[in-house]
Amino acid sequence: MTDDAFDPMKTLAGALPFLKRYDDQIIVVKYGGHAMGEEETALRFGRDIALLEQVGVNPVVVHGGGPQINAMLKRLGLQPSFVQGLRVTDAEMLDVVEMVLAGPVNKQVAQAITRAGALAVGISGKDGGLVTARKLLRSLRDPATGQEQQLDLGFVGEPAEVDTRVLRLLIGADIVPVVAPVGVGEDGQTYNINADTVAGAIAGALGAERLLMLTDVRGVLGPDGVLIPEMTVAEVEAGIAAGWISGGMIPKVETCIYAIERGVKGAVILDGRVPHAVLRELFTDTGAGTLIKP
Numbered sequence: 001m002t003d004d005a006f007d008p009m010k011t012l013a014g015a016l017p018f019l020k021r022y023d024d025q026i027i028v029v030k031y032g033g034h035a036m037g038e039e040e041t042a043l044r045f046g047r048d049i050a051l052l053e054q055v056g057v058n059p060v061v062v063h064g065g066g067p068q069i070n071a072m073l074k075r076l077g078l079q080p081s082f083v084q085g086l087r088v089t090d091a092e093m094l095d096v097v098e099m100v101l102a103g104p105v106n107k108q109v110a111q112a113i114t115r116a117g118a119l120a121v122g123i124s125g126k127d128g129g130l131v132t133a134r135k136l137l138r139s140l141r142d143p144a145t146g147q148e149q150q151l152d153l154g155f156v157g158e159p160a161e162v163d164t165r166v167l168r169l170l171i172g173a174d175i176v177p178v179v180a181p182v183g184v185g186e187d188g189q190t191y192n193i194n195a196d197t198v199a200g201a202i203a204g205a206l207g208a209e210r211l212l213m214l215t216d217v218r219g220v221l222g223p224d225g226v227l228i229p230e231m232t233v234a235e236v237e238a239g240i241a242a243g244w245i246s247g248g249m250i251p252k253v254e255t256c257i258y259a260i261e262r263g264v265k266g267a268v269i270l271d272g273r274v275p276h277a278v279l280r281e282l283f284t285d286t287g288a289g290t291l292i293k294p
């Protein structure tokens with residue numbers, strides 16, 4: 001849809017069936033650090049989320065902040081390292097991760113939504129018992145020996161349990177929850193959790209109608225670099241095994257699979273830098289990005 005073709009009446013009439021479909025439904029939006037980019041992009045995102053709230057949809061935002069953490073590490077003279085798209089997180093790194101995610105990034109996103117006219121409150125997974133985490137165990141097959149090798153990513157966690165009470169309280173009061181992806185173990189240990197994983201766990205626990213994953217690529221690109229509009233779970237698994245789905249895209253597609261297996265009706269990976277990406281995806285027939293299907 002280009003701006004010259006814009007016809008307000010046609011647009012409104014076209015959006016009506018979608019407004020009905022999503023009325024009072026929960027939509028979980030994962031807002032990736034790469035999709036935040038310039039301040040203007042964040043403000044535009046805030047306006048889209050505020051609009052969702054104002055038309056009777058219940059958005060819940062889970063944000064990332066990988067590039068923002070990297071920028072802070074650079075200022076501090078620390079070197080980031082990633083395995084399978086996940087940040088290796090020692091105790092010193094964990095302090096920086098929590099400071100950046102639950103601090104300026106969380107407040108910037110909540111503020112962008114609030115400035116656009118909807119109330120938003122920023123919390124982390126540690127607040128209100130939202131995300132109980134456990135240490136993430138990952139293994140890697142050594143191609144030379146064929147042996148499985150356990151990887152130690154440090155204080156990287158995965159959600160073990162999600163207590164949705166604090167989210168439901170906020171939603172019930174017409175407040176948009178904005179969640180930073182940090183969790184806490186049974187023993188009180190803080191864990192750094194990939195934001196995609198947190199978004200999937202929250203979408204599943206809330207029984208969300210949709211999970212939208214905003215990133216900085218148009219969706220899942222095939223080996224030829226062409227956008228794939230729809231993928232089944234089996235196709236995703238084949239792409240990971242073949243290696244053309246790699247890095248940060250792995251937790252994203254795995255999250256979509258996890259969410260739809262828990263009853264989320266649709267999980268979509270799309271480019272958050274495109275103006276009004278969220279509104280286009282929800283309120284038009286020309287949905288963008290890659291839809292993952294069972």
Ligand SMILES: Nc1ncnc2c1ncn2[C@@H]1O[C@H](COP(=O)(O)OP(=O)(O)O)[C@@H](O)[C@H]1O
Pocket residue numbers: 031032033034035064066085214215216217219220221222244245246247248249250
């Ligand atoms: N098949 C693929 N299609 C699209 N992107 C891919 C693919 N495989 C790997 N990627 C990488 O995944 C990245 C998205 O993940 P990530 O950088 O973690 O985003 P975010 O910060 O939004 O969570 C893309 O920028 C791209 O470099």
Ligand SMILES: CC(=O)N[C@@H](CCC(=O)OP(=O)(O)O)C(=O)O
Pocket residue numbers: 031032033034063064065066067069085086087097156157181192193194195196248
């Ligand atoms: C364990 C792990 O990798 N955690 C992520 C959390 C932030 C995140 O997921 O940010 P994006 O969505 O912008 O990638 C990290 O430390 O970068």
